[in-house]
Amino acid sequence: MAVDIILPKLGFSMTEGQLAEWLVPDGGQAVEGEPLFSLESDKSVNEVEAPASGTLRIIKEPGETYEVGTVLGTIE
Template structure:
C-alpha cells in the first residue's frame, strides 16, 4: 500500500507553500526520516522528512505553489 506525501502545515498561519526542490529523484528510494524535499513558505525554506521508506513517485512539480494537504507524491 502506498503512503501519500502531503504538503504539511509548518507554521500556524501557513496555508500554502512552494515546492523548492526534490531531494530524492522520481523512482528513487526514499528513506523514512531522511530529507525528501525542500519547501518554501512565507518565512523560511525547510527540508521535509520522508514519512516512509520505499520507491518515490513524484506528482507535484518544482516551483509550483500548493495548498496545505495537497498530494505531492506517493511512496510505495
C-alpha cells in the first residue's frame, strides 16, 4: 500500500514551502523516521522524515515552491 508524502505545515502561518532537495533518490529505499527531504520555509530549512519504509517514487522536483498539503511523492 502506497503512502503519500505531503508537504507539511511547519509553522502556524506557513502556506507554502520550497522543496530544497530529496535526500533519498527516486527508486531508493526510504526508512521510516530517517530524513527524506529538505524543506525551506520563510524562516528556516528543515529535514522532513519519511512517514514509512519502502521504495520512494518522486513526483515533484526540488527547487520549486509548493503549497502545504501537496503530494511530493509516494513510498511503496
